[in-house]
Amino acid sequence: MFRAALASGIFLGSIYAMVASGLNLIFGVVKIINFAHGALLALGMYMAYFLITLAGFDPYLTLPVVVVAMFLVGWAIQSGIINRIMDSDRTSQLLITFGLALMVQNGAIMLWGHEYRSATVPYARKVFDILGIRFSFAALLALTGSAISLVLLYLFLHRTRTGTAIRAVSQQPDSAALAGINVKSIYGIAFGVGSAMVGVAAVFMVPIYFVQPSVGDPFVLMAFITVVLGGLGSVWGAAAAGMMLGVVQNLFATMVNVEMAPTFVFLVFMVIMFFRPYGLFGRAERIS
């Protein structure tokens, strides 16, 4: 019982970690809370779903297509819309992503309706026994995919020129501009990479979850919490916090009460926000 809860917690945590690392990148670089993140997750899942059902893809082979498409969507949102209001009020920036979320989510409802769709393959449902804990193949793949994509994201941010530029912009946009970095185009890339991470999560979720317009809502709420707990700009912070949240939520659900598990997580989040607003793993630098 405990082990099963732990296993499903680790799986859930790996999904949270992927979604949150994308959100964290956007939040850390563009300094905007992207409320459209959940809607983008749903969009990515619809992309994968239609590639599987209409174009006959294997669920996991949709990965490159969805990731590239989601990068372009994110890049377009940032360059086409958000870059134009980077200098206006915080409220405008907050609300514009809310507006985008409403548009994407309800656009999906208008086009494809509320119905629950699922696309899976028989091999994804195979169950493995590891150290007495039962994992489905799909969950194992999600776990592996999460780990690989997080490592790749870390390497991209720390070992490439573009990644270094992204980190420079996230720390000091003005100085970065003085050093010859095109800040607005970096914003576009950061938003694109953040959305691409959502695309990765979406592909691994399609064989497990039903595809429907509001599928992203619970994940994105948890992702906000993960980002705040993990601290800004830290890939490992987001990963660790995501994993922790997944495990805590699942253990609470199994041991105490299923219905109150999200409440418990929200409550923990609020308390931590009050006492460590820069996150469990973050540094205090961002308070201005």
Added chain:
Amino acid sequence: MRATRSTEQGESARLPSGIGAAPLSFRVASVVILLGLVIFAIPDSIPFYYKQVGILIFWFASLGTAWTISCGYGGMFSIGNAAFVGTGAYTSTLLFLHFQISPWLGMVVGMALAALLAAGVGYPAFRFGLRGDYFALITIAFSGIVYELVNGASGITGGGQGKPIRVLGDRPWLFQFTDRRIYYYIAMAMWLLTVVVAYRIRHSRLGYKLLAIRDDEPAAARAGINGTTVKLVGFVITAAITAALGTFYAQLILFIDPGSVLALDLSVTLILMAVLGGMASYLGATVGAFILVPLSQWLAANTAVAGADLFANGLILVLLMLYMPHGILGLLRNSPRWRRVVGW
């Protein structure tokens, strides 16, 4: 009392503000419109549907105006006001269903409870200096907690199934009327009260302090304003008014469920009202509601596809932020005279 206050505030405060500062034609027009709105519901031939839209216009206008007090004036960006709507709706309903307490009394209890909740969330948040995006996240988490609690405690609240309120016919004391016009007039009265409260706050000490904090909190603190207390008072007032509106909604529909009175969508919709009209003005949410509520209702009723109304809300929000971030009344903010009228 008025006179002493304006001498305190110096020469400029002696100029009329609010509607009084507007040209005569505008004042006449607003009186005529207001009278028109009073008369609107009287003919029996007005179909139920239009009365309902009229009620919802005033309801959303009040919700948006209440939000304006803490966010438009004080810069506390709450995206969790649905939690207060739900608190009001569920408190009065549960007190009525379990203890036969009149929803009118329940409304007061709900307001007190919402004020307490707002203080409970607001005090640590303001005390530890959470503002802007972080405060927004806290309010989302808070409304998430209330949603999940109500949804989970199905034994008491009915959970996701919702809770119907017994229809008892015409019982004014129990906040139930067979005549829809009465709901319309109650909504209108609540709206008028909310706008007057928002207007009075804007021109009070509290209002100026809230504005100072919104514009520059460190500077306001250096000028001797206690940011925590002032923000807390603003937030509590917003919560109490919002809860009263929640009770009204429960008695109007006679059915509540978490999806209708506690959802994030409601929090966003009421913000949209204020932002469309101009969130720094006490009249902003009213202007927004008069445009947006009929539009959403029309889209929901006349388009074959679901989701069109919320899609339109999203589109309006994006376009608004790109091209008119200060809202409709914000267009008037550069004229000294109209600035006083809309209380920018």
